[in-house]
Amino acid sequence: MGWLRGNLHAHTTYSDGVKTPKELLAEYEALGYDFLAITDHEDLIGSSYWRALPRLSTRLLLFHGVELNYRGFDQHIGRVLGDREVLHVLNHPARYKLSIAETLERVRTIQRNGLALDAVEVTDTGHHRPLYASGEIPLVKVATDDAHRPMHFGRAWVEVDAPRERDAIIRAIRAGDFRLGFAPDAD
Ligand SMILES: [Zn+2]
Numbered sequence: 001m002g003w004l005r006g007n008l009h010a011h012t013t014y015s016d017g018v019k020t021p022k023e024l025l026a027e028y029e030a031l032g033y034d035f036l037a038i039t040d041h042e043d044l045i046g047s048s049y050w051r052a053l054p055r056l057s058t059r060l061l062l063f064h065g066v067e068l069n070y071r072g073f074d075q076h077i078g079r080v081l082g083d084r085e086v087l088h089v090l091n092h093p094a095r096y097k098l099s100i101a102e103t104l105e106r107v108r109t110i111q112r113n114g115l116a117l118d119a120v121e122v123t124d125t126g127h128h129r130p131l132y133a134s135g136e137i138p139l140v141k142v143a144t145d146d147a148h149r150p151m152h153f154g155r156a157w158v159e160v161d162a163p164r165e166r167d168a169i170i171r172a173i174r175a176g177d178f179r180l181g182f183a184p185d186a187d
Pocket residue numbers: 009010011067076146
């Protein structure tokens with residue numbers, strides 16, 4: 001089976017990324033990744049985004065996704081779509097300079113309002129922010145590039161112990177069957 005390497009958070013020219021989806025896929029193919037989620041900002045994507053994603057061809061296992069703006073406070077939430085499964089990620093608490101207590105409060109508020117979070121990012125554009133690996137946060141801890149520009153590509157990833165299939169990967173992440181990886185200069 002082997003470990004599959006992937007990035008769960010990436011942007012293209014459909015929002016504020018500098019690469020087209022095709023160019024982004026080529027970058028991650030060149031890095032030797034197994035899977036990639038394209039998660040452009042919901043308020044920037046326009047109506048053609050969801051039509052364009054299925055037309056992409058790549059040797060990567062591609063997840064369609066979106067980055068949501070939480071209504072109520074400034075907080076991005078990643079939504080990564082499998083075939084039936086969906087993964088929701090509390091994105092980059094480090095960017096909002098949240099304490100653990102503030103992060104927990106956000107997690108509780110979001111869950112109470114009906115969105116079941118699965119994971120929290122311990123990264124900010126691929127920089128490791130280990131504060132958020134705290135066991136006090138009741139979510140699995142993922143590392144992502146939040147890729148907007150080439151300098152972000154390949155900084156931080158997950159390696160998942162799962163069959164090469166979208167739902168299996170999401171289930172494995174939810175179950176904690178994965179490990180984090182960081183490029184040497186990602187700190
Ligand atoms: Zn993002």
